[in-house]
Amino acid sequence: xxxxxxxxxxxxxxxxxxxxxxxxxxxxxxxxxxxxxxxxxxxxxxxxxxxxxxxxxxxxxxxxxxxxxxxxxxxxxxxxxxxxxxxxxxxxxxxxxxxxxxxxxxxxxxxxxxxxxxxxxxxxxxxxxxxxxxxxxxxxxxxxxxxxxxxxxxxxxxxxxxxxxxxxxxxxxxxxxxxxxxxxxxxxxxxxxxxxxxxxxxxxxxxxxxxxxxxxxxxxxxxxxxxxxxxxxxxxxxxxxxxxxxxxxxxxxxxxxxx
Amino acid sequence: xxxxxxxxxxxxxxxxxxxxxxxxxxxxxxxxxxxxxxxxxxxxxxxxxxxxxxxxxxxxxxxxxxxxxxxxxxxxxxxxxxxxxxxxxxxxxxxxxxxxxxxxxxxxxxxxxxxxxxxxxxxxxxxxxxxxxxxxxxxxxxxxxxxxxxxxxxxxxxxxxxxxxxxxxxxxxxxxxxxxxxxxxxxxxxxxxxxxxxxxxxxxxxxxxxxxxxxxxxxxxxxxxxxxxxxxxxxxxxxxxxxxxxxxxxxxxxxxxx
Numbered sequence: 001x002x003x004x005x006x007x008x009x010x011x012x013x014x015x016x017x018x019x020x021x022x023x024x025x026x027x028x029x030x031x032x033x034x035x036x037x038x039x040x041x042x043x044x045x046x047x048x049x050x051x052x053x054x055x056x057x058x059x060x061x062x063x064x065x066x067x068x069x070x071x072x073x074x075x076x077x078x079x080x081x082x083x084x085x086x087x088x089x090x091x092x093x094x095x096x097x098x099x100x101x102x103x104x105x106x107x108x109x110x111x112x113x114x115x116x117x118x119x120x121x122x123x124x125x126x127x128x129x130x131x132x133x134x135x136x137x138x139x140x141x142x143x144x145x146x147x148x149x150x151x152x153x154x155x156x157x158x159x160x161x162x163x164x165x166x167x168x169x170x171x172x173x174x175x176x177x178x179x180x181x182x183x184x185x186x187x188x189x190x191x192x193x194x195x196x197x198x199x200x201x202x203x204x205x206x207x208x209x210x211x212x213x214x215x216x217x218x219x220x221x222x223x224x225x226x227x228x229x230x231x232x233x234x235x236x237x238x239x240x241x242x243x244x245x246x247x248x249x250x251x252x253x254x255x256x257x258x259x
Numbered sequence: 260x261x262x263x264x265x266x267x268x269x270x271x272x273x274x275x276x277x278x279x280x281x282x283x284x285x286x287x288x289x290x291x292x293x294x295x296x297x298x299x300x301x302x303x304x305x306x307x308x309x310x311x312x313x314x315x316x317x318x319x320x321x322x323x324x325x326x327x328x329x330x331x332x333x334x335x336x337x338x339x340x341x342x343x344x345x346x347x348x349x350x351x352x353x354x355x356x357x358x359x360x361x362x363x364x365x366x367x368x369x370x371x372x373x374x375x376x377x378x379x380x381x382x383x384x385x386x387x388x389x390x391x392x393x394x395x396x397x398x399x400x401x402x403x404x405x406x407x408x409x410x411x412x413x414x415x416x417x418x419x420x421x422x423x424x425x426x427x428x429x430x431x432x433x434x435x436x437x438x439x440x441x442x443x444x445x446x447x448x449x450x451x452x453x454x455x456x457x458x459x460x461x462x463x464x465x466x467x468x469x470x471x472x473x474x475x476x477x478x479x480x481x482x483x484x485x486x487x488x489x490x491x492x493x494x495x496x497x498x499x500x501x502x503x504x505x506x507x508x509x510x511x512x513x514x515x516x517x
Contacts, residue, residue: 051398083400094395098413098491102505108399111409117501125508137509138502140491160400 002065004029004164004195005050010059012045012219019045020056021219027164032196034206034227037216038242043199046216047166050197051086052079064163084112087157091169093149095141101152102128102137105159113160120159127155131185147178151185165189167198203246207231215239274456276465279448286448287469293362293434293444297369298427304370305377312382323378330375336436339368343440365437365444373430377423384419385411417488424481428474435470445469 005027012020019042027033035043048054050061052074061069064085068076076082095104105124109115115123128134131151141149150170157165167186171179183205190196190209200206206213206227213230215223215238223236234240276283311323330338343364346357359367388411396406435446445466453462493499 053394053398080400080402083398086398088395088398090391090395090398092391094389094391096392096395096410096414098417100491100502100505102509103501106501106505107409108396108401111402111405112400118504121501121504121508125505125512128509129512129514132514134509134512134514138506156399 001029003027003062004064005197006060006062007046007050008060010046010049010056010061012042012049012054012056019219020049023059023216023219023221025214025221027195027197028211029163029195030193031211032190032198032209033212033214034198034200034210035214035216036200036203036206036230036242041216042219043216044168047088047168047197047199050164050166051083051088052076053088080112084160085163087160087162087165089150089153089157089165089167089170091172093141093146093153093173095149095153095156097141100138100140101133101144101148101155104141104152105156108156109159123159124155127158128152130158130188131155132181145178146174147181150174150178150182154182154185154189164195164197167196167200169199169201171200171202201246203231203243215242217242272461274452274458274461274465279452282448282451283445283469286443286445287473289442289444290431290434290446290473293366293369293437293442294427294431296366297373297434298430300366300370301373301377301426301430302423304374305381308374308378309381309385312378313385327375327378330371331379333372335368335372335433336439338372339365339437339440342368361437361440361442365434365440365442368437369430369433373426376426380419380422380426381415384415384422387418388414420481420485420488424478424485427481428478431474431477432470 003026005025007023007025010020010023010025011018021042023042023046025033025046035046037043045054049056049069050063052068055074056069058072059069060067060071063082066076066082068074068082095101096107099107102121102124105127106117106120109120109123110117125134125137128137131154133148133151133155136144136148136152139148141152144152154165154170170186171182174182179202183202186196186198186205187209198206198210208227210227212225213227214221215230215234215236217238223230223234223239229235230239231243234243308323308326311319312327314320342359343361346359346364349357392410392414393406396410401410434442434444437444438446438450441447449462449466453459456462488494493502
């Protein structure tokens with residue numbers, strides 16, 4: 001099968017500091033790949049290269065079989081179409097604060113995909129229902145909890161029927177209750193067969209949901225494999241150290257330790 | 260004091276205002292014309308300057324920066340005098356179009372001066388829109404133009420509204436300076452009334468009342484607008500219709516109805 005995302009030998013640096021160091025990563029249709037690693041380890045940058053929010057220095061990126069980046073050049077002819085096939089969810093939600101929840105989901109359909117207003121509205125209501133927020137459709141972002149905002153952001157990212165969803169630490173800015181809500185929605189999406197590439201610190205969640213886990217450190221892939229292999233039987237010392245600090249002091253780790 | 264009051268009579272008004280209403284009304288209208296034309300032009304020019312100052316190209320940024328700094332630091336009256344009294348001297352070089360006439364020179368002067376201030380207000384507002392907003396819109400595949408018109412501009416408008424509204428009221432009052440080029444606006448009419456009736460105090464107090472009666476409701480109305488916009492109220496008919504349709508659909512959807 002053609003991978004939804006195929007990254008080969010990707011390099012990216014900021015001001016001479018290498019943040020992505022010859023990375024290869026494939027995401028197969030219907031699978032969930034989770035990237036874990038230290039903050040500043042290049043996880044977010046890698047994610048942002050997929051839809052060209054960051055421009056890589058070198059390497060190859062293909063999305064759904066279409067070349068996006070090759071060598072040192074952007075080869076994607078239609079950036080709008082690429083970004084429609086790649087949905088993204090941000091750490092800080094980035095909802096449009098001047099629009100209601102339902103309008104946040106309507107806007108990209110109309111302005112990026114040219115969907116007519118009545119159809120866009122129908123879709124938006126359906127998507128809000130999918131994230132269990134029909135009752136909050138007319139609320140503005142600043143009237144919603146973080147968990148609600150992030151779920152609207154997920155509905156917005158789904159609005160263009162993307163082939164893959166990118167999650168950039170979707171629960172890092174949330175309290176435990178909101179985190180639970182968002183992870184619940186993500187689990188439902190995975191049950192529906194959505195392809196997802198997730199950057200997260202929620203190790204227990206990653207273990208439950210991921211088909212494969214990648215440990216990224218200093219821009220390099222140190223270890224990758226099934227969730228059980230990487231998270232429970234890590235081969236590399238650095239992966240072990242990382243998971244150990246997690247088990248020691250992260251809330252997610254504590255929750256896991258208490259079981 | 261008592262003598263002067265006795266000489267004038269004790270009633271509050273000594274000018275027969277009914278004789279002047281026609282002229283006053285014409286002056287009032289002129290004042291509003293100057294304000295409307297001057298402000299519309301200043302807003303457009305100010306927005307263009309603000310966008311230029313945010314350009315990546317130095318060659319685009321620089322002229323806008325020079326403009327803003329130049330006209331922020333020259334008095335309005337000097338600008339108006341250069342346009343009205345100065346420019347006609349260059350007729351032999353540039354041709355007849357430099358003879359602007361009072362209305363054009365006045366409105367242009369206001370526009371040039373206030374554009375510099377509005378450019379600063381707009382630039383501050385545009386750059387206060389969080390970069391994550393642009394990024395989220397990009398990630399959704401929304402094009403550059405739509406990102407500006409539907410994501411950045413509406414948010415910047417909210418932030419710019421208070422400063423812009425202050426400028427509008429300020430400009431309305433500043434039109435009175437145009438008396439110096441016999442612009443035919445309210446202040447000019449007032450001067451002609453006072454010079455023919457010699458009731459200086461009364462005339463200018465009445466003018467003060469008229470200016471207040473224009474500016475106070477205007478600024479209150481603008482404050483009301485600010486509050487509405489900040490509350491996210493739908494100002495366009497189309498958006499109001501869409502929200503109504505959304506409310507219907509959401510209420511009908513399972514789990515909705517709140």
